[in-house]
Amino acid sequence: MAPKFYDEIWQQEAKKTRVPRKHYEEYLKWLNRQEEALLVNKREEAEALFQQVGITFSVYGDGEGTERTIPFDIIPRVFPSREWTALQRGVEQRVRALNMFLHDVYHDKDMIRAGLIPADLIIDNTQYRPEMVGLDVPHRTYAHIAGIDIVRAGKGELYVLEDNLRVPSGVSYMLENRKMMMRLFPDLFSKIKVTPIAHYPDLLLETLIESAPEGVDKPTIVVLTPGMYNSAYFEHTFLAQQMGVELVEGKDLFVKDDYVYMRTTQGPQRVDVMYRRLDDDFLDPDVFRKDSALGVPGLMRVYKAGNLTLCNAIGTGIADDKSVYPYVAEMIRFYLGEKPLLNNVPTYMCRNEEDRAYVLANLKELVVKETHGAGGYGMLVGPAASKAELATFEALIKKDPSKYIAQPTLALSTCQTFVESGIAPRHVDLRPFVLSGKSIRMAAGGLTRVALKEGSLVVNSSQGGGTKDTWVINRRG
Amino acid sequence: MLSRTADHIYWMSRYLERAENTVRLLEVCYQTTLMTNDEDHTDYSWRSVLTTLEALELYEAEHGAVDADHVIEFIVNSKNYTSSIVSCVRLARENARAIRGTVTSEVWETINFTWLEINRLLKTPLLATNPTRFFEWIKTRSLQTLGAQEGTMLRNETYNFMRLGTYLERADNTARMLEIRFYLENAADDKRKLVTQLYHWTAVLRSLSGLEIYRQVFRETVDPKRVIELIVLHPDMPHSLAYSSRELERHLQKVRNADSAETLRLAGRLDADLRYTTIDEIFKAGLHEWLTRYLEKMDAIGKGISDDFLWQQVQ
Numbered sequence: 001m002a003p004k005f006y007d008e009i010w011q012q013e014a015k016k017t018r019v020p021r022k023h024y025e026e027y028l029k030w031l032n033r034q035e036e037a038l039l040v041n042k043r044e045e046a047e048a049l050f051q052q053v054g055i056t057f058s059v060y061g062d063g064e065g066t067e068r069t070i071p072f073d074i075i076p077r078v079f080p081s082r083e084w085t086a087l088q089r090g091v092e093q094r095v096r097a098l099n100m101f102l103h104d105v106y107h108d109k110d111m112i113r114a115g116l117i118p119a120d121l122i123i124d125n126t127q128y129r130p131e132m133v134g135l136d137v138p139h140r141t142y143a144h145i146a147g148i149d150i151v152r153a154g155k156g157e158l159y160v161l162e163d164n165l166r167v168p169s170g171v172s173y174m175l176e177n178r179k180m181m182m183r184l185f186p187d188l189f190s191k192i193k194v195t196p197i198a199h200y201p202d203l204l205l206e207t208l209i210e211s212a213p214e215g216v217d218k219p220t221i222v223v224l225t226p227g228m229y230n231s232a233y234f235e236h237t238f239l240a241q242q243m244g245v246e247l248v249e250g251k252d253l254f255v256k257d258d259y260v261y262m263r264t265t266q267g268p269q270r271v272d273v274m275y276r277r278l279d280d281d282f283l284d285p286d287v288f289r290k291d292s293a294l295g296v297p298g299l300m301r302v303y304k305a306g307n308l309t310l311c312n313a314i315g316t317g318i319a320d321d322k323s324v325y326p327y328v329a330e331m332i333r334f335y336l337g338e339k340p341l342l343n344n345v346p347t348y349m350c351r352n353e354e355d356r357a358y359v360l361a362n363l364k365e366l367v368v369k370e371t372h373g374a375g376g377y378g379m380l381v382g383p384a385a386s387k388a389e390l391a392t393f394e395a396l397i398k399k400d401p402s403k404y405i406a407q408p409t410l411a412l413s414t415c416q417t418f419v420e421s422g423i424a425p426r427h428v429d430l431r432p433f434v435l436s437g438k439s440i441r442m443a444a445g446g447l448t449r450v451a452l453k454e455g456s457l458v459v460n461s462s463q464g465g466g467t468k469d470t471w472v473i474n475r476r477g
Numbered sequence: 478m479l480s481r482t483a484d485h486i487y488w489m490s491r492y493l494e495r496a497e498n499t500v501r502l503l504e505v506c507y508q509t510t511l512m513t514n515d516e517d518h519t520d521y522s523w524r525s526v527l528t529t530l531e532a533l534e535l536y537e538a539e540h541g542a543v544d545a546d547h548v549i550e551f552i553v554n555s556k557n558y559t560s561s562i563v564s565c566v567r568l569a570r571e572n573a574r575a576i577r578g579t580v581t582s583e584v585w586e587t588i589n590f591t592w593l594e595i596n597r598l599l600k601t602p603l604l605a606t607n608p609t610r611f612f613e614w615i616k617t618r619s620l621q622t623l624g625a626q627e628g629t630m631l632r633n634e635t636y637n638f639m640r641l642g643t644y645l646e647r648a649d650n651t652a653r654m655l656e657i658r659f660y661l662e663n664a665a666d667d668k669r670k671l672v673t674q675l676y677h678w679t680a681v682l683r684s685l686s687g688l689e690i691y692r693q694v695f696r697e698t699v700d701p702k703r704v705i706e707l708i709v710l711h712p713d714m715p716h717s718l719a720y721s722s723r724e725l726e727r728h729l730q731k732v733r734n735a736d737s738a739e740t741l742r743l744a745g746r747l748d749a750d751l752r753y754t755t756i757d758e759i760f761k762a763g764l765h766e767w768l769t770r771y772l773e774k775m776d777a778i779g780k781g782i783s784d785d786f787l788w789q790q791v792q
Contacts (some may be wrong), residue, residue, distance in 0.1 A: 053582070054574065054589045228575050241578030252479050263480045265634060265786045266734050 006156045007425055008077060008415040023080040023473060026192050031075070039074065039418060042184045046072050049183070055176055057231040057461070071466035072177060073417050074184065077428060077448040081195070084472040087158060087432070088442055090342035091148045093332060095434040098163060098319045100335040102142035105318060106132045111334055117327045121351075122318060127372060129280065129315035131287060135304060137313050138211050139438045144311040145204070145275075146434045147171075150342075150446075152413035159343045159410065161429065163328070165312060165320040167277050170447040170467075171433050172235035175200060177469040178445070195444040195472040200433070201242035207437035208243075208273050211309045219272035219309075221245045222262065224253075226278050226294045236277050250278075255298030258305040273309045280314050322405045323349060323371040345410065351402035359406040360397065363390050366406040368397070381457060383409050412457055415468070417450055427451045429459050430470065444472040478634045482576050484787040486635055489572035490642030493588070496565035497619035498650035500612045501684040502526060503552060505654075507608060508680045510545065513673065523548045525657045532558055549608055554599055562615060566595050581629040584622065591618045637728040638786075644728070645779050648721035652768050652775070654681060655708060678704045685716040705764065706756040718771065719751040725778065732786065740781025747774050 009024045020028050047069060050056070056067035079087070104110050105122050106129075112119045122128055147168030149161040178197055182189055205221070212219035225236035227249050240247035252262050253271065261268035276283065282292040284299040302308045318324065326347040329340045348355040348366070359366060363382055370378040380393045397404050414425035432446030448468040449459035459465040506526045510519045523543050527533040532551075535558055540547045555561040559568075570592040577585045595615075598604075604611045623643075630636045658677070678701050682688040687707060694711065695703050711717045726748040729741050759767045 051593060052586055052590055054577065054585065228571075237576075237578040246479055246482075247576075247578050248479060249481070252481050265478050265480055265483045265638075265732060 005411050005425070005427070006152055006154065006413040008152070008413055008428065010416075023078050027076070027078060027188075030188055030191060036422070042074055043072075043418060046074065046180055046184060049180065050176075053176075055172075055234055057234065058229050070173065070461045071452060072180060073450055073452075073466050073468045074181070075416050075418055075423070076181065076469040076471045077415050077430070078471045078473060081444075081472055081474045084444060086341070087150065088444070090158075090340075091146075091150070091160075091432055091434050092440050092442065093336065093338060093341050094148060094160065094163065094328060095143060095146045095436055095440065097328065097331040097335050098146070098165060099140065099142050099436060101331045102313070102316060102319050103140045104335070106135065106315065111331065114334065116330050116334055117324070121323060125318055125321060125323070127315075127317035127321045129318070131300060131304075132313070132315040136306070138213065138309055141211060141436045141438075142313040143316050143319065144207055144211060144313075144436050146436070147431045147447075148434060150430045150432065151410060153410040156413070157343060159345050160328070161345060161410075162322065162325065163320040164431070165316040166279060167312070168431070168433070169232045169235055169277070170431055170449075171200060172238040173467050174433070174443075174445055174447045174470065175238075177447075177467055181469045192471075192473060195474070197443040197445040200443040201239060203435055203441040203443060204239065204275075205243045205245075207435040207441060208275055208309075208311060210437040210439075211311060212272050213306055213309055216272045220270060221273045221275065222248045222271050224248055224250070224274050224276040224278055226282070230277075232277065239275070250292075250294045250296050253296045253299075255296060255302055258302055259307050260296060260299060260302045271308065273311065275311045280317065283310075283314065317372075321371055322347075322369055323351070323402065325405070345407045348406040350397050350404040350406065355406075356397065356401050359404075360394060363394060363406075365409060367409050368393055368404055368406045371403055371405055377462075379458075381409065384455075384457075409457070415448075415450065417452070417466075417468070419452060419454075424454070426454070427457050427459065428468070445470045478579075478638075480787055482579055483634070483638045485572040485576040486579065486638045487642040487782070487787060489569050489576070489588070490639045491646040492565045492569035492572065493619060493622055494643045494646035495560060495650065496562050496569065497616055498647065498654070499530065499552060499560065499562060499565070500615045502529065502650075502654060502657075503549060504609070504612045505657075505677075505680040505684040507545070507549070507612075508683070509673075509677055512676055518673070519545065526552070529653050529657050530560060532560070546605065550604065553604055553611070563595060563599065566592055579635055581625070583625045583629045587618075587622045587625045591622070594618075634732055637731045640724060640728045641732075641782060644721040644724045645775065645782070647716065648718055648725070649772065649775050649779075651685065651708065651716055651718060651721070652772050654685070655705065656765065656768055674701065675699060681708075687714060687716060690714055702756060702760070705759075709759065710751060710754065710756060712752070722748045722751050729782070734785065737781070737785040740778060740785055743774065743778050743781060747771075747778070 009020055009028070011019045011021055050069040050072065056069050058067055101111065105112070111117050112122060143165040145168060147164040147170065149164065151159050151161045153159055174197065208221050209219060221243070222245055223236055223240040225233060225247055227233070230236070237247055246262065248262055253260055254263070260271050262271055278294055281289045283295045284297060285292045285295055286297045287300040299308070303310060303314070326344065326349065329344055332338055332340045348359050350356045350359055359368070366382045368380040368382070380389060382390070412427040412429065415428045416423050417426040419426065428448055428450045430446045430448050432442065435441040448470045449461070450466050450468055451457060451459045451464070452466045453464055456464070503526065506522050510522050513519065520543055523545060524533065527536050527543070527548065530552065536543070536548065536551050539555070539557070540551060551558065551561070553562045556564070558564060570588050573580065573585055573588045598611065598614070626636070626639060630639070679688065679699050682691050682699065682704055685708060691699065691704065691707055694707060697703070707714060707717065709718045712719050712723065714720055722744070726744040729737065729744050733741055
């Protein structure tokens with residue numbers, strides 16, 4: 001009873017003859033010529049290289065300072081350029097609307113006043129930051145870096161699973177995976193023309209430069225990291241290095257007279273734009289969490305004075321909250337007057353009585369998520385859950401319904417993956433990154449994550465997920 | 478450059494240099510003790526090494542009696558001894574990882590590879606069966622790191638702080654190496670004492686990559702006074718005190734800031750001292766006394782660098 005999933009490589013043909021999709025033909029021709037032993041070798045080489053280059057993440061709560069690599073799969077995820085172009089237009093449209101929504105909820109609240117989204121859902125939400133009300137940010141851009149999670153389901157249509165507008169990570173893996181593929185299989189790239197993505201750091205730098213506070217000519221840009229024991233530290237150093245800017249920690253910075261400075265060997269130097277990889281809560285102990293040793297006391301004062309651009313802005317969490325997600329299509333219609341190009345997953349909001357009744361009656365078929373959750377934590381996958389887990393979630397939902405949403409369990413598409421037992425289908429998703437400053441920029445690619453466990457739908461690296469290189473190719477002929 | 482970054486770079490270089498010099502020290506002792514079957518002598522030599530490294534107490538607490546195998550194992554592999562080879566490599570790598578974006582990927586990957594590889598090597602019996610090969614491996618890795626730095630780094634502040642760390646550590650370690658004695662000062666047999674002395678200084682020279690240089694410069698047999706002259710005063714020998722002091726001064730000039738005038742003055746005076754002192758003057762003052770003062774001056778310069786530029790001074 002093999003479940004029927006849309007496969008990225010093979011068309012769903014009956015029985016014996018499997019026909020590859022057009023955009024995979026060239027690659028499969030190449031793959032069929034490779035010995036399995038060689039592929040095993042290459043996989044080991046990739047692991048050794050990731051170790052040597054130090055593309056690792058620190059394992060939390062481990063005194064030994066253990067570092068691990070994220071498993072890398074050598075079979076790429078391929079998009080034909082036509083489909084990619086449509087997808088790109090879709091996510092760009094979405095991010096434009098989300099940025100306008102963010103400006104709106106911190107200013108005139110037009111969408112609420114039009115009755116298109118409940119006021120309490122926004123104003124009473126813990127992700128809503130009253131500190132941001134009335135504050136103007138350059139180009140009205142809040143989410144400079146957005147990671148939009150895309151899945152394919154059903155007969156092959158694409159859905160947006162969630163928008164990540166706080167500190168989305170993973171872009172370094174998009175870039176390093178491509179570098180790794182080119183190093184392992186140079187001949188492959190001479191045969192198939194893959195759209196390059198290596199200029200992403202330039203796009204990011206341009207975005208940060210044009211987001212500088214008004215009147216600042218040559219802005220000093222920094223990347224703010226929580227420090228080397230953060231799981232994404234490699235990415236922080238990587239992006240700072242690629243852009244040629246300083247990588248700072250909170251303790252390198254101080255505030256004086258409404259400006260923020262970094263301590264250098266030649267004395268204090270003013271900072272104008274901060275690509276911060278630190279959550280809102282930790283940014284300024286004077287305003288947010290008092291116990292944060294990672295932030296900079298007084299930072300919010302500088303921000304409010306308009307002397308610093310934070311990328312992303314404070315308070316973007318209100319737009320990627322899972323309880324706000326169902327309204328994104330409405331945002332696109334309301335702010336842009338356009339028809340949404342990408343599908344949303346139907347979502348049941350447990351805060352509504354009718355939805356809640358449906359969710360509780362159909363828990364076994366649904367995926368339940370915490371509205372503020374991320375990283376695959378605090379989630380219930382109904383069909384895979386035990387009786388006890390179902391009972392726990394039933395109680396949780398009844399106790400605090402507004403904390404949960406539910407969605408039908410999507411039949412995520414699969415992509416062939418080189419696992420221990422050989423080449424087998426595994427479920428995948430995709431995170432493309434959208435950059436917004438004065439204008440919108442994107443590289444033709446994203447991070448493909450793959451659930452390495454057979455049948456698993458959870459792709460997060462913290463839950464045993466791996467990654468793949470993502471290709472956009474122009475089909476020839 | 479961020480003060481914290483400068484601090485990481487400086488300590489990265491110090492730990493790298495310390496690992497190399499500690500291995501050089503182990504090598505001298507190992508080589509000299511191979512040439513004798515006098516147990517007193519061997520015991521004395523390894524004690525001297527531990528004393529020089531300020532590790533005798535910790536060693537005795539962990540192992541008790543002094544014997545070659547345990548001392549080598551301890552100095553290379555102890556997790557508690559913060560200047561053990563494995564600790565130095567780990568700390569160098571930790572510091573490098575913190576600023577991996579500031580150094581070239583060649584430099585980072587060389588250091589990271591040394592770390593990955595030392596962990597693998599220490600799981601093999603190599604150190605017990607063939608310590609010399611292990612010592613050589615460490616030296617080669619150190620030279621590769623220096624080579625990666627010389628060959629790929631922009632000559633900017635990062636490079637200057639790297640070299641400040643290297644030369645401060647090297648000057649300190651070399652001066653300490655000159656202090657060590659592997660022969661019994663009050664041995665009854667003068668002739669035997671003379672022979673071991675000769676072997677000792679030859680080993681010191683070799684461990685500082687100086688034996689060939691010695692032959693080139695003096696074209697005579699190994700004479701302790703000449704050896705010391707070479708290691709202390711030769712302006713162009715990479716491991717001499719004179720060379721290290723000059724480089725220190727030069728790189729300090731490059732990074733100088735509003736606070737560093739006094740440190741620069743100390744470094745400049747030390748450099749001048751070494752340029753215009755003769756070996757006879759040093760012997761007249763007493764080598765031990767002279768070296769003690771030299772180490773004190775180095776300490777003051779090291780403290781100056783920390784206070785003027787680095788992270789410790791912040792808050």
